[in-house]
Amino acid sequence: MTVTPTPFSLNAVPEIHFSAGRSRRLADDVQAVAPGAGKVLLVADGALVELGSAAPMVRNLEESGATVGLYADIAGEPKAAQIDAAAEAARRLGAGAVVALGGGSALDIGKVAAAIAPAGKDAMHYALAAQPLPAGGLPAICLPTTAGTGSELSATNIFSGPAGKKLWIWGQETKPRRVILDPELTLSLPPQLTAWTGLDAFVHALEACTNRHANPGNSPTCHKALALIAGALETAVRRPGDLAARGDMLLGSAFAGIGIDNCGTAVAHNISHALAGLAPIHHGLATALGLEITLAWSAAEDDGCFAAAARACGLTSAEDLPGWYSGLMTRCGVARRLPEAFRSFDAAALAAEMRAAENQPMRLASAREVTEADIDRFAGAMMALA
Template identity: 40%
Template sequence: MNGFEFQAITKVAFGEGRSKQIAEDVKRLCRGVRTVLVTDPGLVQLGVPEPILQALRDGGIEAHLFSDVQSDPSSTSIDQAAAIIRQTGADCVIGLGGGSAMDVAKMAALVAGAEHPAEHYALMANPFEPKRIASIMIPTTSGTGAEVTSTVVFSTTEKRKVWGWDADMGPDLAVLDPTLTIALPPHLTAATGLDAIVHAIEAVAGKRSNSMISAFSFEAIRLLGQSLLIAVKEPANLQARGDLSLGAMLAGMAIEQGGTGIAHCIGHALGTLGRVHHGRAVAIALYETYDWNIEANVPVHADIARALGVADQGQNILALAQAGASRYRELVEQSGLKLSLQSEGLSQTDAMRFADIMQSEENAPMRNNNCRSSSVSELEQFAQTILSR
């Protein structure tokens, strides 16, 4: 049994319409009344930031908008957001969107108070200055858990997918408002929800798992497993959307403590190899590696199966664990997520480069934390299998 210390960095506020209280949140957290709202162009086009900006302004908060955020964000976006924060003298940054917008907001809040650009801090190469700017995250997807984690993922100018970490990167407040997730289309509901399920599974099965991670992960898996397909088919179902919001947040708490594993190693490698949405990439990766992982820890995978809703009918625990793998694959297939990567221009001719990226420095923490250790030949086989569809 692994020992642990736990202290949540982020306060969580949950409820339908809870985002309307954002001005009060800013006043309570920040020294001044200037904010920068970081979001993405798609949400701007849908008008999602407008009620948040209006609520801030109605509450006497000076609000500036930064929306130059791409899916799988770049270090350039982080540096640009940090420049806006400095120019406006903002003392609070709000991230509104999926993991990309929230990651940009989280890291920009630290870069804005530092001397160097974002890439200087990649892979913990250099420490950040102490945090001086508060951060609030408002997710509009239910997947990354970025609203409660102190890690970000971004691409360098050389297109390498890397990560940044600092204890101060953890947001001060996460506002979970399920009404903001209703506009998410079915294919993104599926991809982000599966990302959250993979988070919970990898955290509880990983080498750093502990009792706290188990509590977060199993409840996350239960909520996400029971409501993902409902939300895909009934986008306006607020009960299902609320379950996904809570499940993604709990899974985020789990990976904050326990990290991720082989599916995220493979998923990040896919993100470097081609323009594959992160949630879809990790969902595909676990689809292909779930059975292989079971061998390393059958009991925990049996518990995961129960959390996924598999009936325990007295079968041996290996059969139960394998039924959990089947249930996960059913979720992936029934969600409509595309397993083939041919439309992204990827094929088996890319397999060796794909496997090489899995072995890179930036993917080592995920690979090494996985419940089962992987050989080079196994990584090459995963690459071949994933690219053969």
């Protein structure tokens, strides 16, 4: 009997350069992606600037003769106004390149600002694919300082609009020309954020290789991400200065970013995005909690994808995953508790957000059909943590 191969397509991956200390060659990287660029906009997390973590990058660029502009009005989840402000900063400077330094918020803001700056339109012009992204954006370089979102390798960029709702801009045009993975940049990440961001990366990899869009071209990358994260996260949380564990987490996060860029996410992300529509919450924590609530249900009708993911984590079967994952959360010190702001909402409010149009792609991609009753049940379990 002839078996027809499963068709699939994979998206382009930017250049990736990995090594400890690699960020100290930033000026060379800028010239590689934007030859002759004499003005560079650095988009960075405000906290990194306050801690002095961005200063070596600025010095490196200035010593090469570049004029450096800085946009660092970034805290919490990214917002459309921040993207617009960063794009305007690039235009005022006459930047020939954009460097994005930080966690997922800074990376998403920098990527989109670089893509839209030359065209002069604001972020809302492109939100939810209302208009195609312009060609000819500024060359960008991403340097993640957390091992979580994988934004440096994803064409999906999440932000809040003027009304506070989660929106997205998707397009290969937003990808950077080059990604610098330097585990030294993640050493200062405190244990709680290491846990939250690391679990976010784990969920990315797991959902990308088990949802309805999973394919045999993408799943091996996700499985490698799961193996790296499963082997390194607890060490990175307990021994923050362990450079080997930090390196494995950074690679795992990057590979997970490739995974969701190709196959997207599923119900745990439907829940986490819905939570963010109600009140501020760290995305990694929201996603980690969303997976714990849904994992046993998702894996109950496994077609083999969850079993393969379990083996990547060093487990025997799909049935082992939920208990092992809950144990990992506990060992990493994750409290099953929503921020106090969520006490103002009930399960019905969260369920309504889970049903919102912008969250339906994640619901529909889930391994199992997410029924109306499932939404109500998951919402109730989540809001019981408030």
